[in-house]
Amino acid sequence: MEESRIILSEKEMPTVWYNVLADLPRPLDPPLHPATMQPVKLEDLEPIFPKSLIEQEVSTSRYIDIPGEVLDIYRLWRPTPLVRARKLEAFLKTPARIYYKYEGTSPAGSHKPNTAVAQAYYNKKDGTKRLTTETGAGQWGSALAMACQFFGLECTVYMVRVSYEQKPYRRVLMHTWGAEVYPSPSDRTKAGRDILAKDPQSLGSLGIAISEAIEDAVTTPHSKYSLGSVLNHVLLHQTVIGEEAKLQLEKAGEKYPDIVVGCVGGGSNFGGMVLPFMRDKLKGEKTFRAIAVEPTACSSLLRGRYEYDYGDVAKNTPLLKMHTLGHDFIPPAIHAGGLRYHGMAPIVSLLYALGLVEAQAYKQNEVFEAAVTFARTEGLVVAPETAHAVKAVIEEAKKCTMSGEEKVIVFNCSGHGFLDLGAYELYLTQKLPDVNHNG
Numbered sequence: 006m007e008e009s010r011i012i013l014s015e016k017e018m019p020t021v022w023y024n025v026l027a028d029l030p031r032p033l034d035p036p037l038h039p040a041t042m043q044p045v046k047l048e049d050l051e052p053i054f055p056k057s058l059i060e061q062e063v064s065t066s067r068y069i070d071i072p073g074e075v076l077d078i079y080r081l082w083r084p085t086p087l088v089r090a091r092k093l094e095a096f097l098k099t100p101a102r103i104y105y106k107y108e109g110t111s112p113a114g115s116h117k118p119n120t121a122v123a124q125a126y127y128n129k130k131d132g133t134k135r136l137t138t139e140t141g142a143g144q145w146g147s148a149l150a151m152a153c154q155f156f157g158l159e160c161t162v163y164m165v166r167v168s169y170e171q172k173p174y175r176r177v178l179m180h181t182w183g184a185e186v187y188p189s190p191s192d193r194t195k196a197g198r199d200i201l202a203k204d205p206q207s208l209g210s211l212g213i214a215i216s217e218a219i220e221d222a223v224t225t226p227h228s229k230y231s232l233g234s235v236l237n238h239v240l241l242h243q244t245v246i247g248e249e250a251k252l253q254l255e256k257a258g259e260k261y262p263d264i265v266v267g268c269v270g271g272g273s274n275f276g277g278m279v280l281p282f283m284r285d286k287l288k289g290e291k292t293f294r295a296i297a298v299e300p301t302a303c304s305s306l307l308r309g310r311y312e313y314d315y316g317d318v319a320k321n322t323p324l325l326k327m328h329t330l331g332h333d334f335i336p337p338a339i340h341a342g343g344l345r346y347h348g349m350a351p352i353v354s355l356l357y358a359l360g361l362v363e364a365q366a367y368k369q370n371e372v373f374e375a376a377v378t379f380a381r382t383e384g385l386v387v388a389p390e391t392a393h394a395v396k397a398v399i400e401e402a403k404k405c406t407m408s409g410e411e412k413v414i415v416f417n418c419s420g421h422g423f424l425d426l427g428a429y430e431l432y433l434t435q436k437l438p439d440v441n442h443n444g
């Protein structure tokens with residue numbers, strides 16, 4: 006009997022993170038200081054981030070040990086299962102073999118605790134007492150709230166207003182884990198007040214919420230800021246996903262995947278899944294297609310430019326060389342709140358520019374249609390963000406139905422959608438507006 010759920014024991018859990026910076030064909034362009042436009046000095050970042058994370062951000066060591074305290078918490082839900090989606094395969098009549106790595110088993114319901122726990126650990130170690138952050142759909146805020154609770158840190162979350170209103174239960178989850186939550190734009194910061202003065206009805210955006218969280222961190226003693234995606238150290242922490250998946254595919258008797266898929270907001274779950282495979286591709290040992298899936302409403306790879314841009318609306322962050330729709334771009338209020346970010350991880354942006362990663366974009370209704378198909382075959386109700394990956398997988402598997410090719414398709418199932426049922430209800434009862442990035 007072939008297995009459907011490929012499980013690793015706790016002993017098989019990776020004890021190092023993989024740092025792709027050691028293997029990139031060319032170095033990433035350095036972040037620029039927003040005032041001088043010169044490469045930032047590491048000490049310039051110290052008001053925002055703790056020293057150990059700044060060091061990780063620029064490290065070129067190929068492997069970085071996962072601290073024991075972090076591994077102890079990872080063990081609450083890791084290793085996560087890799088599941089063969091046999092019922093979906095049967096439904097699509099595809100000869101492809103589809104596997105999903107299920108990150109929804111974490112207490113917060115997504116991959117985000119993989120980095121939240123690591124970031125809270127390093128902040129605690131370096132003397133931080135309080136972390137501030139932004140959140141879109143609430144996935145990141147809830148992951149960080151939980152991680153702060155584990156390490157005795159206070160946590161303040163600026164939540165994009167449209168999600169604050171659409172997703173009240175994520176707010177309750179953050180409160181349950183002890184965080185303070187404010188809808189953004191708020192009147193607590195100059196950045197928030199400036200936006201509200203221009204547009205009192207502002208729906209908010211991740212770019213605005215980041216400005217507020219950074220301003221709060223740099224103006225409050227013992228506080229630092231934490232980002233849930235985009236940065237090198239965040240993708241680093243997420244590589245546990247791909248490292249586990251590689252072991253699991255071997256256990257399943259697969260030689261190598263033909264296609265690896267993930268949805269992309271800032272690029273962290275995609276990077277975490279794909280980078281350990283990319284290591285083999287960069288060495289010239291393996292080939293596969295890496296597909297990053299975005300919403301048409303906020304398509305930073307396909308529609309954005311590859312250039313230096315700020316990470317936030319108030320231009321407080323260093324500039325990163327990345328694919329971007331512009332720091333003042335406010336995406337339409339699609340339900341995949343976690344994909345409403347104007348920029349893309351510099352690592353993913355460079356791999357895309359080098360042709361090592363492909364991008365696809367889909368609209369809300371076709372994405373929810375795919376999610377419903379997945380729920381009716383595999384049972385899982387995935388997050389609206391994750392549903393973008395599901396849509397791309399179904400399309401690739403259908404091509405195999407036509408061609409008869411037995412491709413191995415693996416995707417990162419980044420989270421469950423139990424707190425997104427309002428969006429499912431809208432889709433099931435009245436369909437959703439289909440918006441592209443021009444609104």
Ligand SMILES: *Cc1c(COP(=O)(O)O)cnc(C)c1O
Pocket residue numbers: 115116117144145233234235268269270271272273274275343344388390391419420421
């Ligand atoms: C936040 C989130 C994403 C998007 O963020 P990335 O950094 O691109 O991974 C995707 N899926 C889920 C479930 C999320 O919570």
